[in-house]
Amino acid sequence: MLQSFVHRVQQQNKWWFLMGALFVVIFFVVPIFRLVFLSFSSEGGLTFENYTSVLQDRSTWKTIENTLYVVVGSSIIAIILGIMTAWVVAYTNIRQKKLIQLFIFLPFIIPSYITTLAWTQFMSKNGFFAHLLSLLPGSLEPLNMYSLHGIIIVMGLSHYPLVYLLTVGVLRKIPRDLEYAARVSGASKWRSFKNITLPLALPGIASGGFLAFIASLDNFGIPAFLGIPGNIRVLSTYIYEQIVGLGPNSFERAATLSVILGFIALTGTFIQWLLLKKSKNNETAVEDKEPRFLFSKRKRLTIELLLWSFLLLTTMVPLISMLSASLIKAYGLPFAPENISLKNYQFVLLENQKAITSLKNSANLAIITTIFCLVIGTGIAYIRTKKPSILSKGLEMIIGIPYALPGTVLALAMIFAWMEPIPGWNPGIYGSIMILLIAYVTRFLILQVRGSITAFMQVDSSIEEAARVSGSNGFFKWKKVLLPLIIPGVISGALLVFLTALTELTVSSLLWSSGTETIGLVIFNFEQAGYSTYSTAFSCIVVLFILLAFFMLAILQKLWDRRVLHHDRTN
Amino acid sequence: MTAQIKNVGKSFGSFRALQQINLDINEGEFVAILGPSGCGKTTLLRLLAGFDSPTSGEVVMKNQVVADEMSFLPPEKRNIGMVFQSFALWPHMNVRDHIRFPLKHHQFLSEDLKKGMDFRVDEVLKMVDMYHLGERMPSELSGGQKQRVALARAIAPKPALLLMDEPLSSLDAELRMSMRKEIQQLHQLTGASIVYVTHDQSEALAMADKIVVMNKGKIEQVGTPKEIYSSPTSPFVASFVGKANLIQGKWEGNVFYPFHQQSIKWDGTAVTEELRRANLFPARPEQLEISFREAGIKGVITNVQYQGKEIHYTVTIKEEQWVIHQDLDDMFSIGEEVYIHLKESQTRTEKKQLHFV
Helix, strand or coil, X not given: CHHHHHHHHXXXXXXXXXXXXXXXXXXXXXXXXXXXXXXXEECCEECCHHHHHHHHCHHHXXXXXHHHHHHXXXXXXXXXXXXXXXXXXXXXCCCCHHHHHHHHHHHHHCCHHHHHHHHHHHCCCCCHHHHHHHCCCCCCCCCCCCCHHHXXXXXXXXXXXXXXXXXXXXXXXXXXXXXXXXXXXXXXXXXXXXXXXXXXXHHHHHHHHHHHHHHXXXXXXXXXXHCCCCCCCCHHHHHHHHHHHCXXXXXXXXXXXXXXXXXXXXXXXXXXXXXXXXXXXXXXXXXXXXXXXXXXXXXXXXXXXXXXXXXXXXXXXXXXXXXXXXXXXXXXXXXXXXXXXXXHHHHHHXXXXXXXXXHHHHHHHHHHHHHHHHHHHHHHHHHHHHCCCXXXXXXXXXXXXXXXXCHHHHHHHHHHHHHCCEXXXXXXXXXXXXXXXXXXXXXXXXXXXXXHHHHHHCCCHHHHXXXXXXXXXXXXXXXXXHHHHHHHHHHHHHHHHHHHHHCCCHHHHHHXXXXXXXXXXXXXXXXXXXXXXXXXXXXXXXXXXXXXXHHHHHHHHHHHHHHCXXXXXXX | CCEEEEEEEEEECCEEEEXXXXXEECCCCEEEEECCCCCCHHHHHXXXXXXXXXXXXXXXXXXXXXXXXXXXXXXXXXXXXXXCCCCCCCCCCCHHHXXXXXXHHCCCCCHHHHHCHHHHHHHHHHXXXXXXXXXXXXXHCXXXXXXXXXXXXXXXXXXXXXXXXXXXXXXXXXXXXXXXXXXXXXXXXXXXXXXXXXXXXXXXXXXXXXXXXXXXXXXXXXXXXXXXXXXXXXXXXXXXXXXXXXXXXXXXXXXXXXXCCCCCCEECCXXXXXXXXXXXXXXXXXXXXXXXXXXXXXXXXXXXXXXXCCEEEEEEECCEEXXXXXXXXXXXXXXXXXXXXXXXXXXXXXXXXXXXX
């Protein structure tokens, strides 16, 4: 009995291993390999020709210079804002921290190209900010968003939640006694923060900073919306223009630039991973959420007022400007009752065929991507948590690469890999919606893997072992024990995949073809063609949907807590 | 025989967690595996459960090989029950569901139990005195109650072998004492074979029929609690279980000369051959006596800890420190020069006991 059972299991394991390896190689390894290969190839065979010609081009260097400004500038903004908000939320006694956190996450939840649209409306010549300035003495003009500093500001504001997220956890995990010990030893508040808290939090902060750096390199929406009209190129938009422009050698040039950009991004990711690992070394197990700095009522109110005006000014006000722009009959008219109508909404939802198709396409893509990721990603997460080995660690790393790579780079790799999967054979994947689906699944799988890993980590291994000694390892262990406990975490991972796929722009902008337009692409096209009223209306619908989805998730999780986990009866 | 471990070894990479383990677990026997943390006791338990497989050797249950170096049966295919250190209660199931779960899924359930599932749930709940709390969720239970549910879940399907992984270590001291009694009662009531892993020597001494002392992945000694306590066969067992002072000296027959001093003779009839060969005399704290009578070993009191019913002294002799427990009749204070003797009466009673063994 023992022998036959073991034989069967080993046979099954072999099969699974082979299938998994094949899956990873075809979808993750081959595309990147092909991209690198193309960057080194020319008609004459393997050469460095592409690199020398790209690097001798003056516009390449101008692009790299712009990229440097944008990435460094926006990362600095993100780091400063991230640390400040994290410190206030982690350590002080301000009220409504949960709500504040929600607002901090808002720019993270809403796609960056929509945030950009909102900012352009907010800062436009007849927008809200211009009105505000006209009330002040002097002839102040609103900021021109179609410029380098416009890109830097929007990017910094979009990425500071990343720094916040990593820093707030690190700050809470630094034992308060360490700072108290410094105070007892005679150090002032500021000195103990500077000499004790800050050095301990530094790896976490630096890791968040690098995350912002990678996100800035990767970002396509912001420089595409703000930079392309003003002829300001960064690497991600430069690659896009190479491919779309279809010049001579454009694919080789794009591949070469992609390898350079991809290499920088992966190096950044690696450093970020090292820093994160380091920051986990000196932390205690639990987050200490009690405030450490108790401000007087007056001081607290001042801080709260400052924080809230910042949050509202950077999130709600631009969104409201966008909403008001979308409600105006024709672009340029002032916001007045007689100019308000729902005709833009009517146009994008009922009349424009491209917009309607894009809604269908994005919904289909998002749903199918989510289902694929949910099943495969949760499976991988299970293997990763229950059987940690070099193999499963490597698997997680490889699956993470398409997400760590800038979207333009991944899209290009996808084109090379799927145009002719076997040289000489074109199955028509590129040019159909299939290429988008494959790209989405490979890019977003890691999001589900991470979400599900977090969910599994919260279930102690003995919980599963108890089910096994009770005689159950298959269906019932999952149905009765594991699934009820992991579902909330798994579902939030799935929602993240769903929304990211639904509003995706970067990859779609390179992989779309007529009939496979996505929501992001249609908004991009409207904006490029100057139809701001349509793009804002479409964006408002997307934002509304996103907020609704999160609201539903919150309600679902509450219900689940109450019905399944019975947490409300605890106290 | 319920289970047998034959020549089992287990390595994790280059680390050898278990070496050459041989152990028999008899029908209805309560076996305690005792050792410090990292000695391999939990690894051994996980091999018995089937969560891990041995690198060498065999595990046999009811005359069937369940694991060898090639292959092993997973836990759900073994006739076992298990109590976990963290209780491992399922947060979304009530007490009754916890006990019903193994009754539904355990693969060695007798026909009687299959028919009378609800009756068995009630019976087990009454056994652990949780009948009135059957509808409660784990989050609504105290530590002791959680422990009872974990026990009930493990015994419900009447497994041939019950495994317990430090089940009392997450309870407070007082609750630990009362749960000891309950586990003993359950053992008598169910007649199950139990393998109980612990690092607490008093738990093992109090409950087990047989104690297996482990250290650094090897078995040091197997025996009844009494054998382990009064006749340790290795310096480790003597100091870990009996907290004995290991005194160096010379053996001549049954006579021991501590520190090779010819003037002092200790009667060492009860000391095992193994320790004699190592030129050691294991003197437990209560076997020694402090007084001002000369003709003992000279030392200086360096620490005094008042315990209520007795006093724990630390006496420094030359470079060594001995711990001695003594009643409150004579009190000594730090810095006093004293003499140490082996208690006569204790050695005699132990001599007698040894003849019976």
